Amino acid sequence: MKVTVIGTGFVGVVSAAVYASFGNQVIGLDIDENKIKLLEKGQVPFYEPDLQELLLEQQAKGKLRFTTSYQEAINEAEIIIIAVGTPSASDGTADLKYVLASAESLAPYLKENAIVVIKSTVPPGTLEKVISVIKEKISTKFYGASLPEFLREGSAVFDTLNPDRIVIGAEDDFVFTKLEELHKTLKAPVVHCKVASAQMAKYTANSYLATRITFINEVANLCEKNGADIEEVIKAIGYDKRIGQHYWYPGLGYGGSCFPKDVKELAAYSRTVGESGNLLNRVDEINKDRIFRLLKKFAEESGGFKDKTIAILGLSFKPNTDDMREAPSTKIIPFLSDKKAKVRSYDPMAKYNPLATDNHQQFSSIEEACENADIIMAVVEWPEIISFDFSKVKNNKKQTFIDCRNQFNPERVKNWQYQYLGIGKR
Ligand SMILES: NC(=O)c1ccc[n+]([C@@H]2O[C@H](COP(=O)([O-])OP(=O)(O)OC[C@H]3O[C@@H](n4cnc5c(N)ncnc54)[C@H](O)[C@@H]3O)[C@@H](O)[C@H]2O)c1
Structure with missing residues (x-):
């Protein structure tokens, strides 16, 4: 054809x-x-x-x-x-x-x-x-x-x-x-x-997945308050066949070119047909706040970001792409620069286009990005990042390792002599 x-x-x-x-x-x-x-x-x-x-x-x-x-x-x-x-x-x-x-x-x-x-x-x-x-x-x-x-x-x-x-x-x-x-x-x-069903199916699929991410992030917040571990909770609920083990990603919130836009668009579409779109409005708001809420929490737990050297590992919105549309890095780097931190980043594929106000430099290896770091943030689960042996870049200072995607075994990270901070666990 x-x-x-x-x-x-x-x-x-x-x-x-x-x-x-x-x-x-x-x-x-x-x-x-x-x-x-x-x-x-x-x-x-x-x-x-x-x-x-x-x-x-x-x-x-x-x-x-x-x-x-x-x-x-x-x-x-x-x-x-x-x-x-x-x-x-x-x-x-x-x-x-x-x-x-x-x-x-x-x-x-x-x-x-x-x-x-x-x-x-x-x-x-x-x-x-x-x-x-x-x-x-x-x-x-x-x-x-x-x-x-x-x-x-x-x-x-x-x-x-x-x-x-x-x-x-x-x-x-x-x-x-x-x-x-x-x-x-x-x-x-x-x-x-029907044509309308096909169009609704696309928005429904993405809005549901975004809601699922937002839901587990809300549960992760509660786990941090009471000492539960979100990964154990996910395992426990996942045996229920109605729920399943798949697609539970506690983290910094959803990003990328589709989920944020599709949630907003379905909510806005609801309003044009006389519905409130309240659930999706809330999902959108919670997700927008999430990254800043976590950054504030990480700052408190690691002793603040001011004048610190911070390594950001992973700039794309997820692994195996160089797409940075609505990527966490595009919010984290300006936030840290604003707090007078010095940011050193690495990504296998994505190239960060710094804002004039960004105190940021991108490097071509994990080792270089982590040089002299006070805080290492593993933001994206690129295979190269999650398989890296961070004992190789440990320096003599007190250092914090922030596992934004819960990809590292906390005990292993602590054995490397880092303070470990994850999502939905203490
Ligand atoms: N990116 C994804 O993962 C993904 C997944 C599923 C669905 N979608 C949807 O697919 C659509 C495309 O997304 P994308 O990420 O590929 O977009 P994109 O921004 O990467 O590409 C869109 C392309 O359209 C071109 N374009 C704009 N106006 C044009 C015109 N008048 N004539 C010819 N070309 C024109 C642009 O130059 C651009 O190259 C969107 O509706 C998106 O929501 C995207």
Whole structure:
């Protein structure tokens, strides 16, 4: 099939490369000329495991190419997948300007019976808006659908090749058949549903996961008060099959490009349809406060941050990505600089772009970042960080080790002669 993916960000490049690997003829389209120049040369503009290899392989086979020209990308496409960004507007609602701009740009070139599919995360009602933007420009017969994306950055290629499910929201059998055919290589359950159900499913999944993180963080706060250990609590509750051992991550709160935005957008969407969105409003507020609440607690327990040298290990929002959108480091570093601490950081992939006021320097190894540190904060569970032997960087001062993701055995850290601080445990 001839497929075009509009937007060559994280979702777009991965989707384009994977659909090409299924034997389709795929074009990736973006308005960002620099991105397209890099992609044409076979270079992925961000770090995502296994993507570079897949991209080069599909380009070499002649299955995948990139362009900035709507005419070239849309003219012959049978399936057009919109995967542009949907950031939150100032009132929290999804800002649809990129989605609607791509609808307007693609319209003049749309071929008869083409299917315009929204993969971007958008609220119910958006496909109707896209269809009406296109219909204002042309009278060609075309179809619309929703195909929400559930991949996780850091394992995006694996997730796209091994999805838990494929959700297709549409109204016509023709569309279900074509989109099912597009995914026929995959062995995942396919959910056929209404367009609004598909869009709600995406927001519901992310909002639920964010709520689950917030819930366990609240429980971790209580454990710190009463001497319980959050990891023991998780183990104990996890044997209940209704709850499970998976996806319990007490820590600094959720970040990244999706959870914070999707929680806010679902809460804002609730308000637009006359509901309060109270639970999600609260989840958002609790999560925003969490990192600062913990930083204050860590300061009290370690003797304060002023004039201290602090090593921050992990700058991305999670391991295996260089994405720093809503990453804890982007809040921690300005906070520590403001407290007159000297920050030394390390990340295997992410590059921190310091604010003018940041008292911060990034280094290229854990050893260098930890040099002369009073406090070491293990912020992201990159394998290289959690497997590191911190006895190698122990100096003669009193030092605190802050395990922001509960990845270290407290006894081991204490044996290295650090004061240990974790989450939800004393
Ligand atoms: N990143 C994730 O992990 C993830 C996972 C699931 C769903 N999503 C959703 O997928 C969508 C895309 O997310 P992303 O992280 O890939 O975004 P991104 O910001 O990485 O990429 C978006 C791309 O769209 C391009 N673009 C903007 N306007 C355009 C236009 N008019 N025509 C062509 N290209 C245009 C931008 O230049 C950019 O390259 C969002 O709705 C997001 O919520 C993201």
